[in-house]
Structure formats: C-alpha cells, structure tokens
Amino acid sequence: MFYPLVRRLEQHGPLSEEEKQVLQRITSRTVLYQPREDIVREGSTPSYSSLILSGFGIRYNHSPDGRRQITAFHVPGDFADLHSFLLNPIDDGVAALTACTVAQVPHSDLKEITKNYPYLTRLLWLITLIDGAVHRVWMTTLGRMDARERLAHFFCELRDRLQPVGLSNDDSYELPITQQELGDAFGTSTVHINRVLQDLRSDGLITSRGKTLIINDLRRLQEQAQYAPGYLHLYQRIERD
Amino acid sequence: MFYPLVRRLEQHGPLSEEEKQVLQRITSRTVLYQPREDIVREGSTPSYSSLILSGFGIRYNHSPDGRRQITAFHVPGDFADLHSFLLNPIDDGVAALTACTVAQVPHSDLKEITKNYPYLTRLLWLITLIDGAVHRVWMTTLGRMDARERLAHFFCELRDRLQPVGLSNDDSYELPITQQELGDAFGTSTVHINRVLQDLRSDGLITSRGKTLIINDLRRLQEQAQYAPGYLHLYQRIERD
C-alpha cells in the first residue's frame, strides 16, 4: 500500500511510526471523480480537505462576471484545498481534469493533529505556505512575463513537480490540459496559447503529440523562462524540535 | 499600550488572558525602518518574522533578469513574512514604503506556540491562508482583468483593509505608493498606470491629491472592479475546540 501524504511530508522531515499511522488513518476515505467533475464547489464549506491520490486537478476562481482564472494545477500528492480547513466558505473551487481518486481528510482530524502533533501541524502548515510561494511566482509570471515565457515557465515547473511522483521520465510527461485551460491559467486567450505553442514547437523547445509533452531542450527552455525552481521548496526541511 | 497582533487575531476568535500575554511578549522587540529600506532581503533566512506596527510595506519578487513584481502591499497589523517561519530561504523580499515600525517575532517563539498553543497556532496559520486567498484574487485580476479594473479593484481592497486599523475615513485614505510601484504590482508600465489613473479621475470615481486618495463613488468603483470583499476573510471565525 502506498501512502501519498506520508511520502509528501517525508520530503520535509522524518516521520515517526505513530505519525505515519495517523496520516494513513486520516487519508483512508477515498472517492473517485470523473473528468471535469467538481471536487470542491466555489463558495462551499466542505467539512474535509481533498488530497489528490491520482489524476490531475485544477483550482480556479471566477470573477463575478464569469471570467475564469485557474490558480493552480494539481498533481498526485497535492492537497488541493488544505486551506479550507480554516478558511470557509472557500472562495476557490477545485475540479478534476482527468479521472481522479481523492482522499477526503476530515477537518476534525486536522484539528486533532493541531492539538496533539505540533510537528505534523508545522509540516501541514508548510504545505500551504509552499502553495503561497507558488502563487507569488505565478503572479510574477502573470505580471511581468509575456505569454511565451509564462508557458515555458509552467512546463519547467510541471516537470519538476511530476518527477517526485514518478510521472515525468526523460523530460516528457502526460499533459491532459486543453489550450483553453492553459489560457485560463496564464491570462491569455485560447487562440494566443495556440500560437505560442506553435512558436515553442517550431523553435525546437518542445514537442507535443496528443496529450504528451516532450521537452526537447530543457536548458534553453529554462533559460528563456528564467526558471529557478527554488520557489517549489521541494526539499524544504523542517526541524522536529 | 496597543497590541496589534492581539487585535488582529481577535478578529478571528476570542483570546484568553494568557494567550494575549504570549502575543504581547513575542512582539516586544521593535525596530524602525526608513522609507525604501529593506525589511527582509530576498533570498535571506531570517530568524524572526516581521509584523508591521505602523507604516506601509511591500512584498516583492524579482525575476532573474531583474523585473520586479510586487506581490502584496502591507498595512499596519500585517505579518509581512510569517511564512519565513517555515519557508527558508524565503524567495520574496519585504521593503518599507514609508517609515515603518516593525515587531520582530523570533521563530523560536513561534515554534513554542505550535507546541503549547494549538488554538493560537491555527489563528496564525489562518493569517497565512488569508494571504494565499488574496494572492489568488490578485492572480485573477492580473490574468483576467484590464489595468483599469485592476486598479479599481485594488483601491476597493485597500479601503477595506485600512478600515479596521482606523486608517480609512469617509472613503479616503493615505496612499503612499508611486505610480511606478503600482505598475510593478499590477503588471503594467508606469506610463499606463498614469493614463488609467487619469481615466478613473475624469470619470469621477476617484480623486487623488498628492498622497491622498479619495473614493468619490464607491458603488460604481466596486461595480466596475467586480469587487467582492469576501476573499479578505476579515471576519473569518475559528473555533477553539
């Protein structure tokens, strides 16, 4: 049996047997979602947080007049709405891009953890802080880079996030994201995403066949994207005492 | 004596006498910063987090080639880099816009709180989560709104954030932010900020005299900005048990 939350938190600090058991217990309730299905509705007040075990998801915001902004792409191992533990009603929604299996972690269990497991609490807190760090970098790409740089940056980011969960090999990975969704994430129209992708392809930086993305020239892609992976804090360590 | 952190956290749940004393103790070390001075350097690893007691600050990111994105404006009562408690080195910097008095809260004290005061821990965690919620809305304005809407949105947001700390009266407040800084925050050039401001002024939505901003028609400003203040979670309540 595979315990994604254990694996994820262990990236940031060692876990005791007891702690591992706690994490296994609170992630034992799992649910299956269909592609496009809502996992958490915008504005709702869930009593649990959703941990993605398999599949791809998105987090999104709608402006009152209906324009959509995708604020995060989620891969297996991501806690899509850990923030709904303390923040409710939540103002963003979570949806499945592909079929997803999701563990529903009751907020009551999270509260118990804050009472009895300060170290686990800090680890969970850290996960939400990394989320914020990624948000800030996305803000920087949205505000200060052009569409081409933003896309290149994202492809670099996704590669580094998929690696730890074994979903990226040889710099290629499954990318089940439509051009419309890319547009909604990176602040451009679908049409423009299409043209930028063609650009990246014709420059030999990437290849995309169907839903597979191949990075042909990682160095150059990272360079043009001004990509520096530190903000992902993949190996941020926390001390127990 | 005035304890900004107590006041801030009390917005989200009642505090016991003991808890108040803890908060007072950990915010007792204060420092004064000059305008433009760095409060936290980008990429550094501070051993304390900075709580702004008076003055305005910004948080910012630089892309490797030097373009700057301002990711947050901070007002009195804001914990500018509470996330540096667990996230280090931090990838964003904090700087003073005006003269600032700042309380430096040692990370060791924060760690003690996570061990002994789970309720305070959740309150502090909440603050960082609200930060994230604001980030997401900024992403939405950056990605999906034009410069005029973004500025209007920000003026509405700042009004609602200054109200609780008594810095906004009659829908007017001090705005010690240059057009260059507004540009760096909202993803446009300084020149364009200037033109958009003139637009908002000539439409009778705002008046700005020197560093004072007056909102002349709040309804219409909020409407055009599609402003919905829920994301600030100003009165988000958390339960003790």
Place this chain on the structure above:
DNA sequence: CGCTGTCTTGAAAGGACTCAACGCCGGTGG
C-alpha cells in the same frame, strides 16, 4: 536655488484579443 524623483504627455510599435471559419478526431447512435 538647483537637484532628483515623480508625474505627465505624445507618437509609433507590438503583443494579444475578438470574431469567424475550418479541420480533425473520438464517441454515439442508427
């Protein structure tokens, strides 16, 4: 009084958008 940072203005260029149409493909139903 002069300096420097900030604000303002104009003109030309460019990145991105909208609208519209078309091709491709997989899925569905007859």
Place this chain on the structure above:
DNA sequence: CCACCGGCGTTGAGTCCTTTCAAGACAGCG
C-alpha cells in the same frame, strides 16, 4: 459500419490595449 456531433486545435484579418522611447512639467528637499 457509417454518419453525425461536439470538443478541441488551427488559421486569418482587423482592432485594441499596452508598451517603449523620449521629453517636458512639477514638486519636494537639501
């Protein structure tokens, strides 16, 4: 087994928002 359908990707043309570059006006400060 084939025809239809809808979602997705692609393309072109015209338009608009925003940028860049440059220069001048203004204001606060030493």
